[in-house]
Amino acid sequence: MDTQRIHPYENRAVLKEYYAKYLKDVRKVKDSTVKHYFDALSYISRYLKEKNLLKRDIYEVMDLQELASLREILYKDPDFMAFNKQGHQMYSAGLNNYFRFASGEFIEQENVDAKEMDMPLEKTGFNDTPEKPSLSYIATSKHWKRSSILRRQTLAFAHYTCELHPEHKTFLAQSTHKPYMEGHHIIPMVMQPSFDHSLDVYANLICLCPICHRQIHLGLKEERKDMLKEIYEQREERFEKSGLTLTENEFVELGLR
Structure with missing residues (x-):
């Protein structure tokens, strides 16, 4: 990479x-x-x-x-x-x-x-001339834009169930009347400049319960590694199909950032 x-x-x-x-x-x-x-x-x-x-x-x-x-x-x-x-x-x-x-x-x-x-996003024939992803600006910080529409769809694809621990239960969200879940970018969006394809895609989004989402960000390093390895095993083919080619070690390293 x-x-x-x-x-x-x-x-x-x-x-x-x-x-x-x-x-x-x-x-x-x-x-x-x-x-x-x-x-x-x-x-x-x-x-x-x-x-x-x-x-x-x-x-x-x-x-x-x-x-x-x-x-x-x-x-x-x-x-x-x-x-x-x-x-x-x-x-x-x-x-x-x-x-x-x-x-x-x-x-x-x-x-x-x-x-x-899942697909390489240039293949349907409807994309325009390739350009850099848009940046949003907050104070002096830069953040890669991400789609809340894709995040919402990701939760629906997973049927509002945690993709790491389906047995984890949460409350019903007022906005959807579905179990409350959170969308997580597996490869962090901050790493976008390292990739030729967008990271804000279905293959790089996962539905997690609040506990697993906090753990993958803030938990013990070894436990986070185990979570990331499990995700990579589930998603390797989907990553490749979406143009995000990287080894398990590279993936884990990026996920721990």
Whole structure:
């Protein structure tokens, strides 16, 4: 693993690529229909950009509540709704379908396994020119952006069960009425410059109960090593499929940072 490499892939394209794979491989949608969905979202992106509500496109929105707010703004906009009516509701249909994907509803309803979604993210044919992942700035610190939408979907893929200790029980969360769980980036996002592919992907996200999540961050080093080795054994093939190639020792070392 070359620690001097700079990741050329922009995080905003991750959701776009996963959405394309969902349409093609899960929904089995025809290419012509996929194009209609993406054309609708392209128009919506341009419309929201003109109103200074987006910088680039809809896929840069990494929070489901923010996406819901943008949808509400559009549905209260008479100009958009008139154009949507002329287009036989194709724009609202495209947005609603994308929202359904982003919310993770499809995971339980269509019984989708996370492994089905793993891929090198350049392979679906819908990514734009590769760029560096976006940075968010807080005071003098830099943080790699991460998608709360992907984190939410990760919990749904695991059926709100701890992936290290399924027997661990928690309380029901008010927001979901599901057992409270937390999403954890196995390879820390701070290591993004060392990789050519995004770390904010399904293969690098795991659903953990609060105890296991705190332990993997703050527990005894030897116990953390054991946890990481177990995860690597479960995820090695998924890492490789997502372009994250590293040995067990490299993985454990990164996880202990």
